[in-house]
Amino acid sequence: MSQPLAATASLEDVTESIIFPPGDIFSDEPPLESDLHREQIDLLIRLIKWWWRDRQDFYATGNLTIYFSPNQKKSEEFRGPDFFVVLDTEKKDRKSWVVWQEDGKYPNVIIELLSNSTASVDKGLKKQIYQNTFRTPDYFWFDPNNLELQGFHLVDGQYQDLVPTEVGWLWSQQLGLYLAVYLGKLRFFTPDRQLVMLPEEESNQQLEQASQQLEQASQQLEQASQQLEQANQQLEQERQRAAILAERLRAAGIDPGQIF
Structure with a gap:
């Protein structure tokens, strides 16, 4: 006669092995569809x-699997967001985002990049998952090709x-930033x-400002030199007039020294 389950394993052991698989799970995302998508994701993360x-x-990361249910069929039903941010959590590297290992936290902000093959899922199934399961407050989608941008905020x-x-x-309430298209890319605004800006953009801006200040200083110096x-030309003209007048006075028998 077999023994009861409780006699061979604790409830905690059974719960861990059956309901919650190990949390150290690698991401399992497909390759990105284009350079535009990869560059846009990298830009947002940076x-x-x-x-x-x-x-x-x-x-903050992108193209990383979110494991939110031990029974999810990610290949059929769900792929990780293209970009997402989780607030009030530890800033560290991860192989994937495993909800049951992260105090049950889901992303606060998700951005999906649309493509011909993913747009219907991003606008349909994923939107429903983010709304009903994740309860993600801010959800956006952006098409790097036609620059379509749309956003949603969770209300009730x-x-x-x-x-x-x-x-x-x-406006993203969670990020405290605007999202907008700038020079063909999705960017953040204060x-x-x-x-x-990225650090190199800040450096370039500072360099440009310094260059402009140098140009202004050069222009001011040029103006001062011209003045x-x-x-000097006016002084030389005055000297010439004085010399002519002195010569005339001497010609008239008048000593210029008695006048000047």
């Missing part, structure tokens, strides 16, 4: 990490369309509508 470089309470459990600004920007030249 931007948010640089913008929040002094923070240690977030995780349902995604509501974000209303763009007069110039087409969308609340006062300044472009969030000095004009002053």
Whole structure:
């Protein structure tokens, strides 16, 4: 007669082995569809990490699997978001995002990059998963080819369309930043509508500003030199007039020294 399950294994052991598989799971995402998609994902990750470089309470990544259910069939039903941010978590490298190993946390912000093969899933199944299962507050999709940008915010459990600004920007409450298309790329903008820049862009901007200041200083120096030249010419003209007048006085028998 077989022994009861409780006699051979604790409830904790059974729970771990059956309900929650190991959390150290590698991501299992397919290759990105184009250079545009890869470059856009890399850009978003670099931007948010640089913008929040002094923070240690977030995780930002892209094209990484999110394991949220031991029974999920990721190859049939779900692939990891192209870009996502989790707040109030430890800033460290991960092989994947395993919800049951992360205090049950789901992404606060998700951005999907549309393509011909993924657009229907991103706008349909994934949107429903992010709304109903993840409860992700901010969800956006962006098409790197035609620059379509749309965003949603979770209100009472349902995604509501974000209303763009007069110039087409969308506000992310979770990031505290605007999302907008800039020079053909999806970029972040600050609340006062300044472009969030990469470190090399900041360096280039500082170099450009220094170059402009140098150019302005050079122009001012040139103007000062021209003014000095004009002053010297006027002085020389006065000297010539004085010499002519002195010569005339001497010709008239008048000593110029008695006058000047």
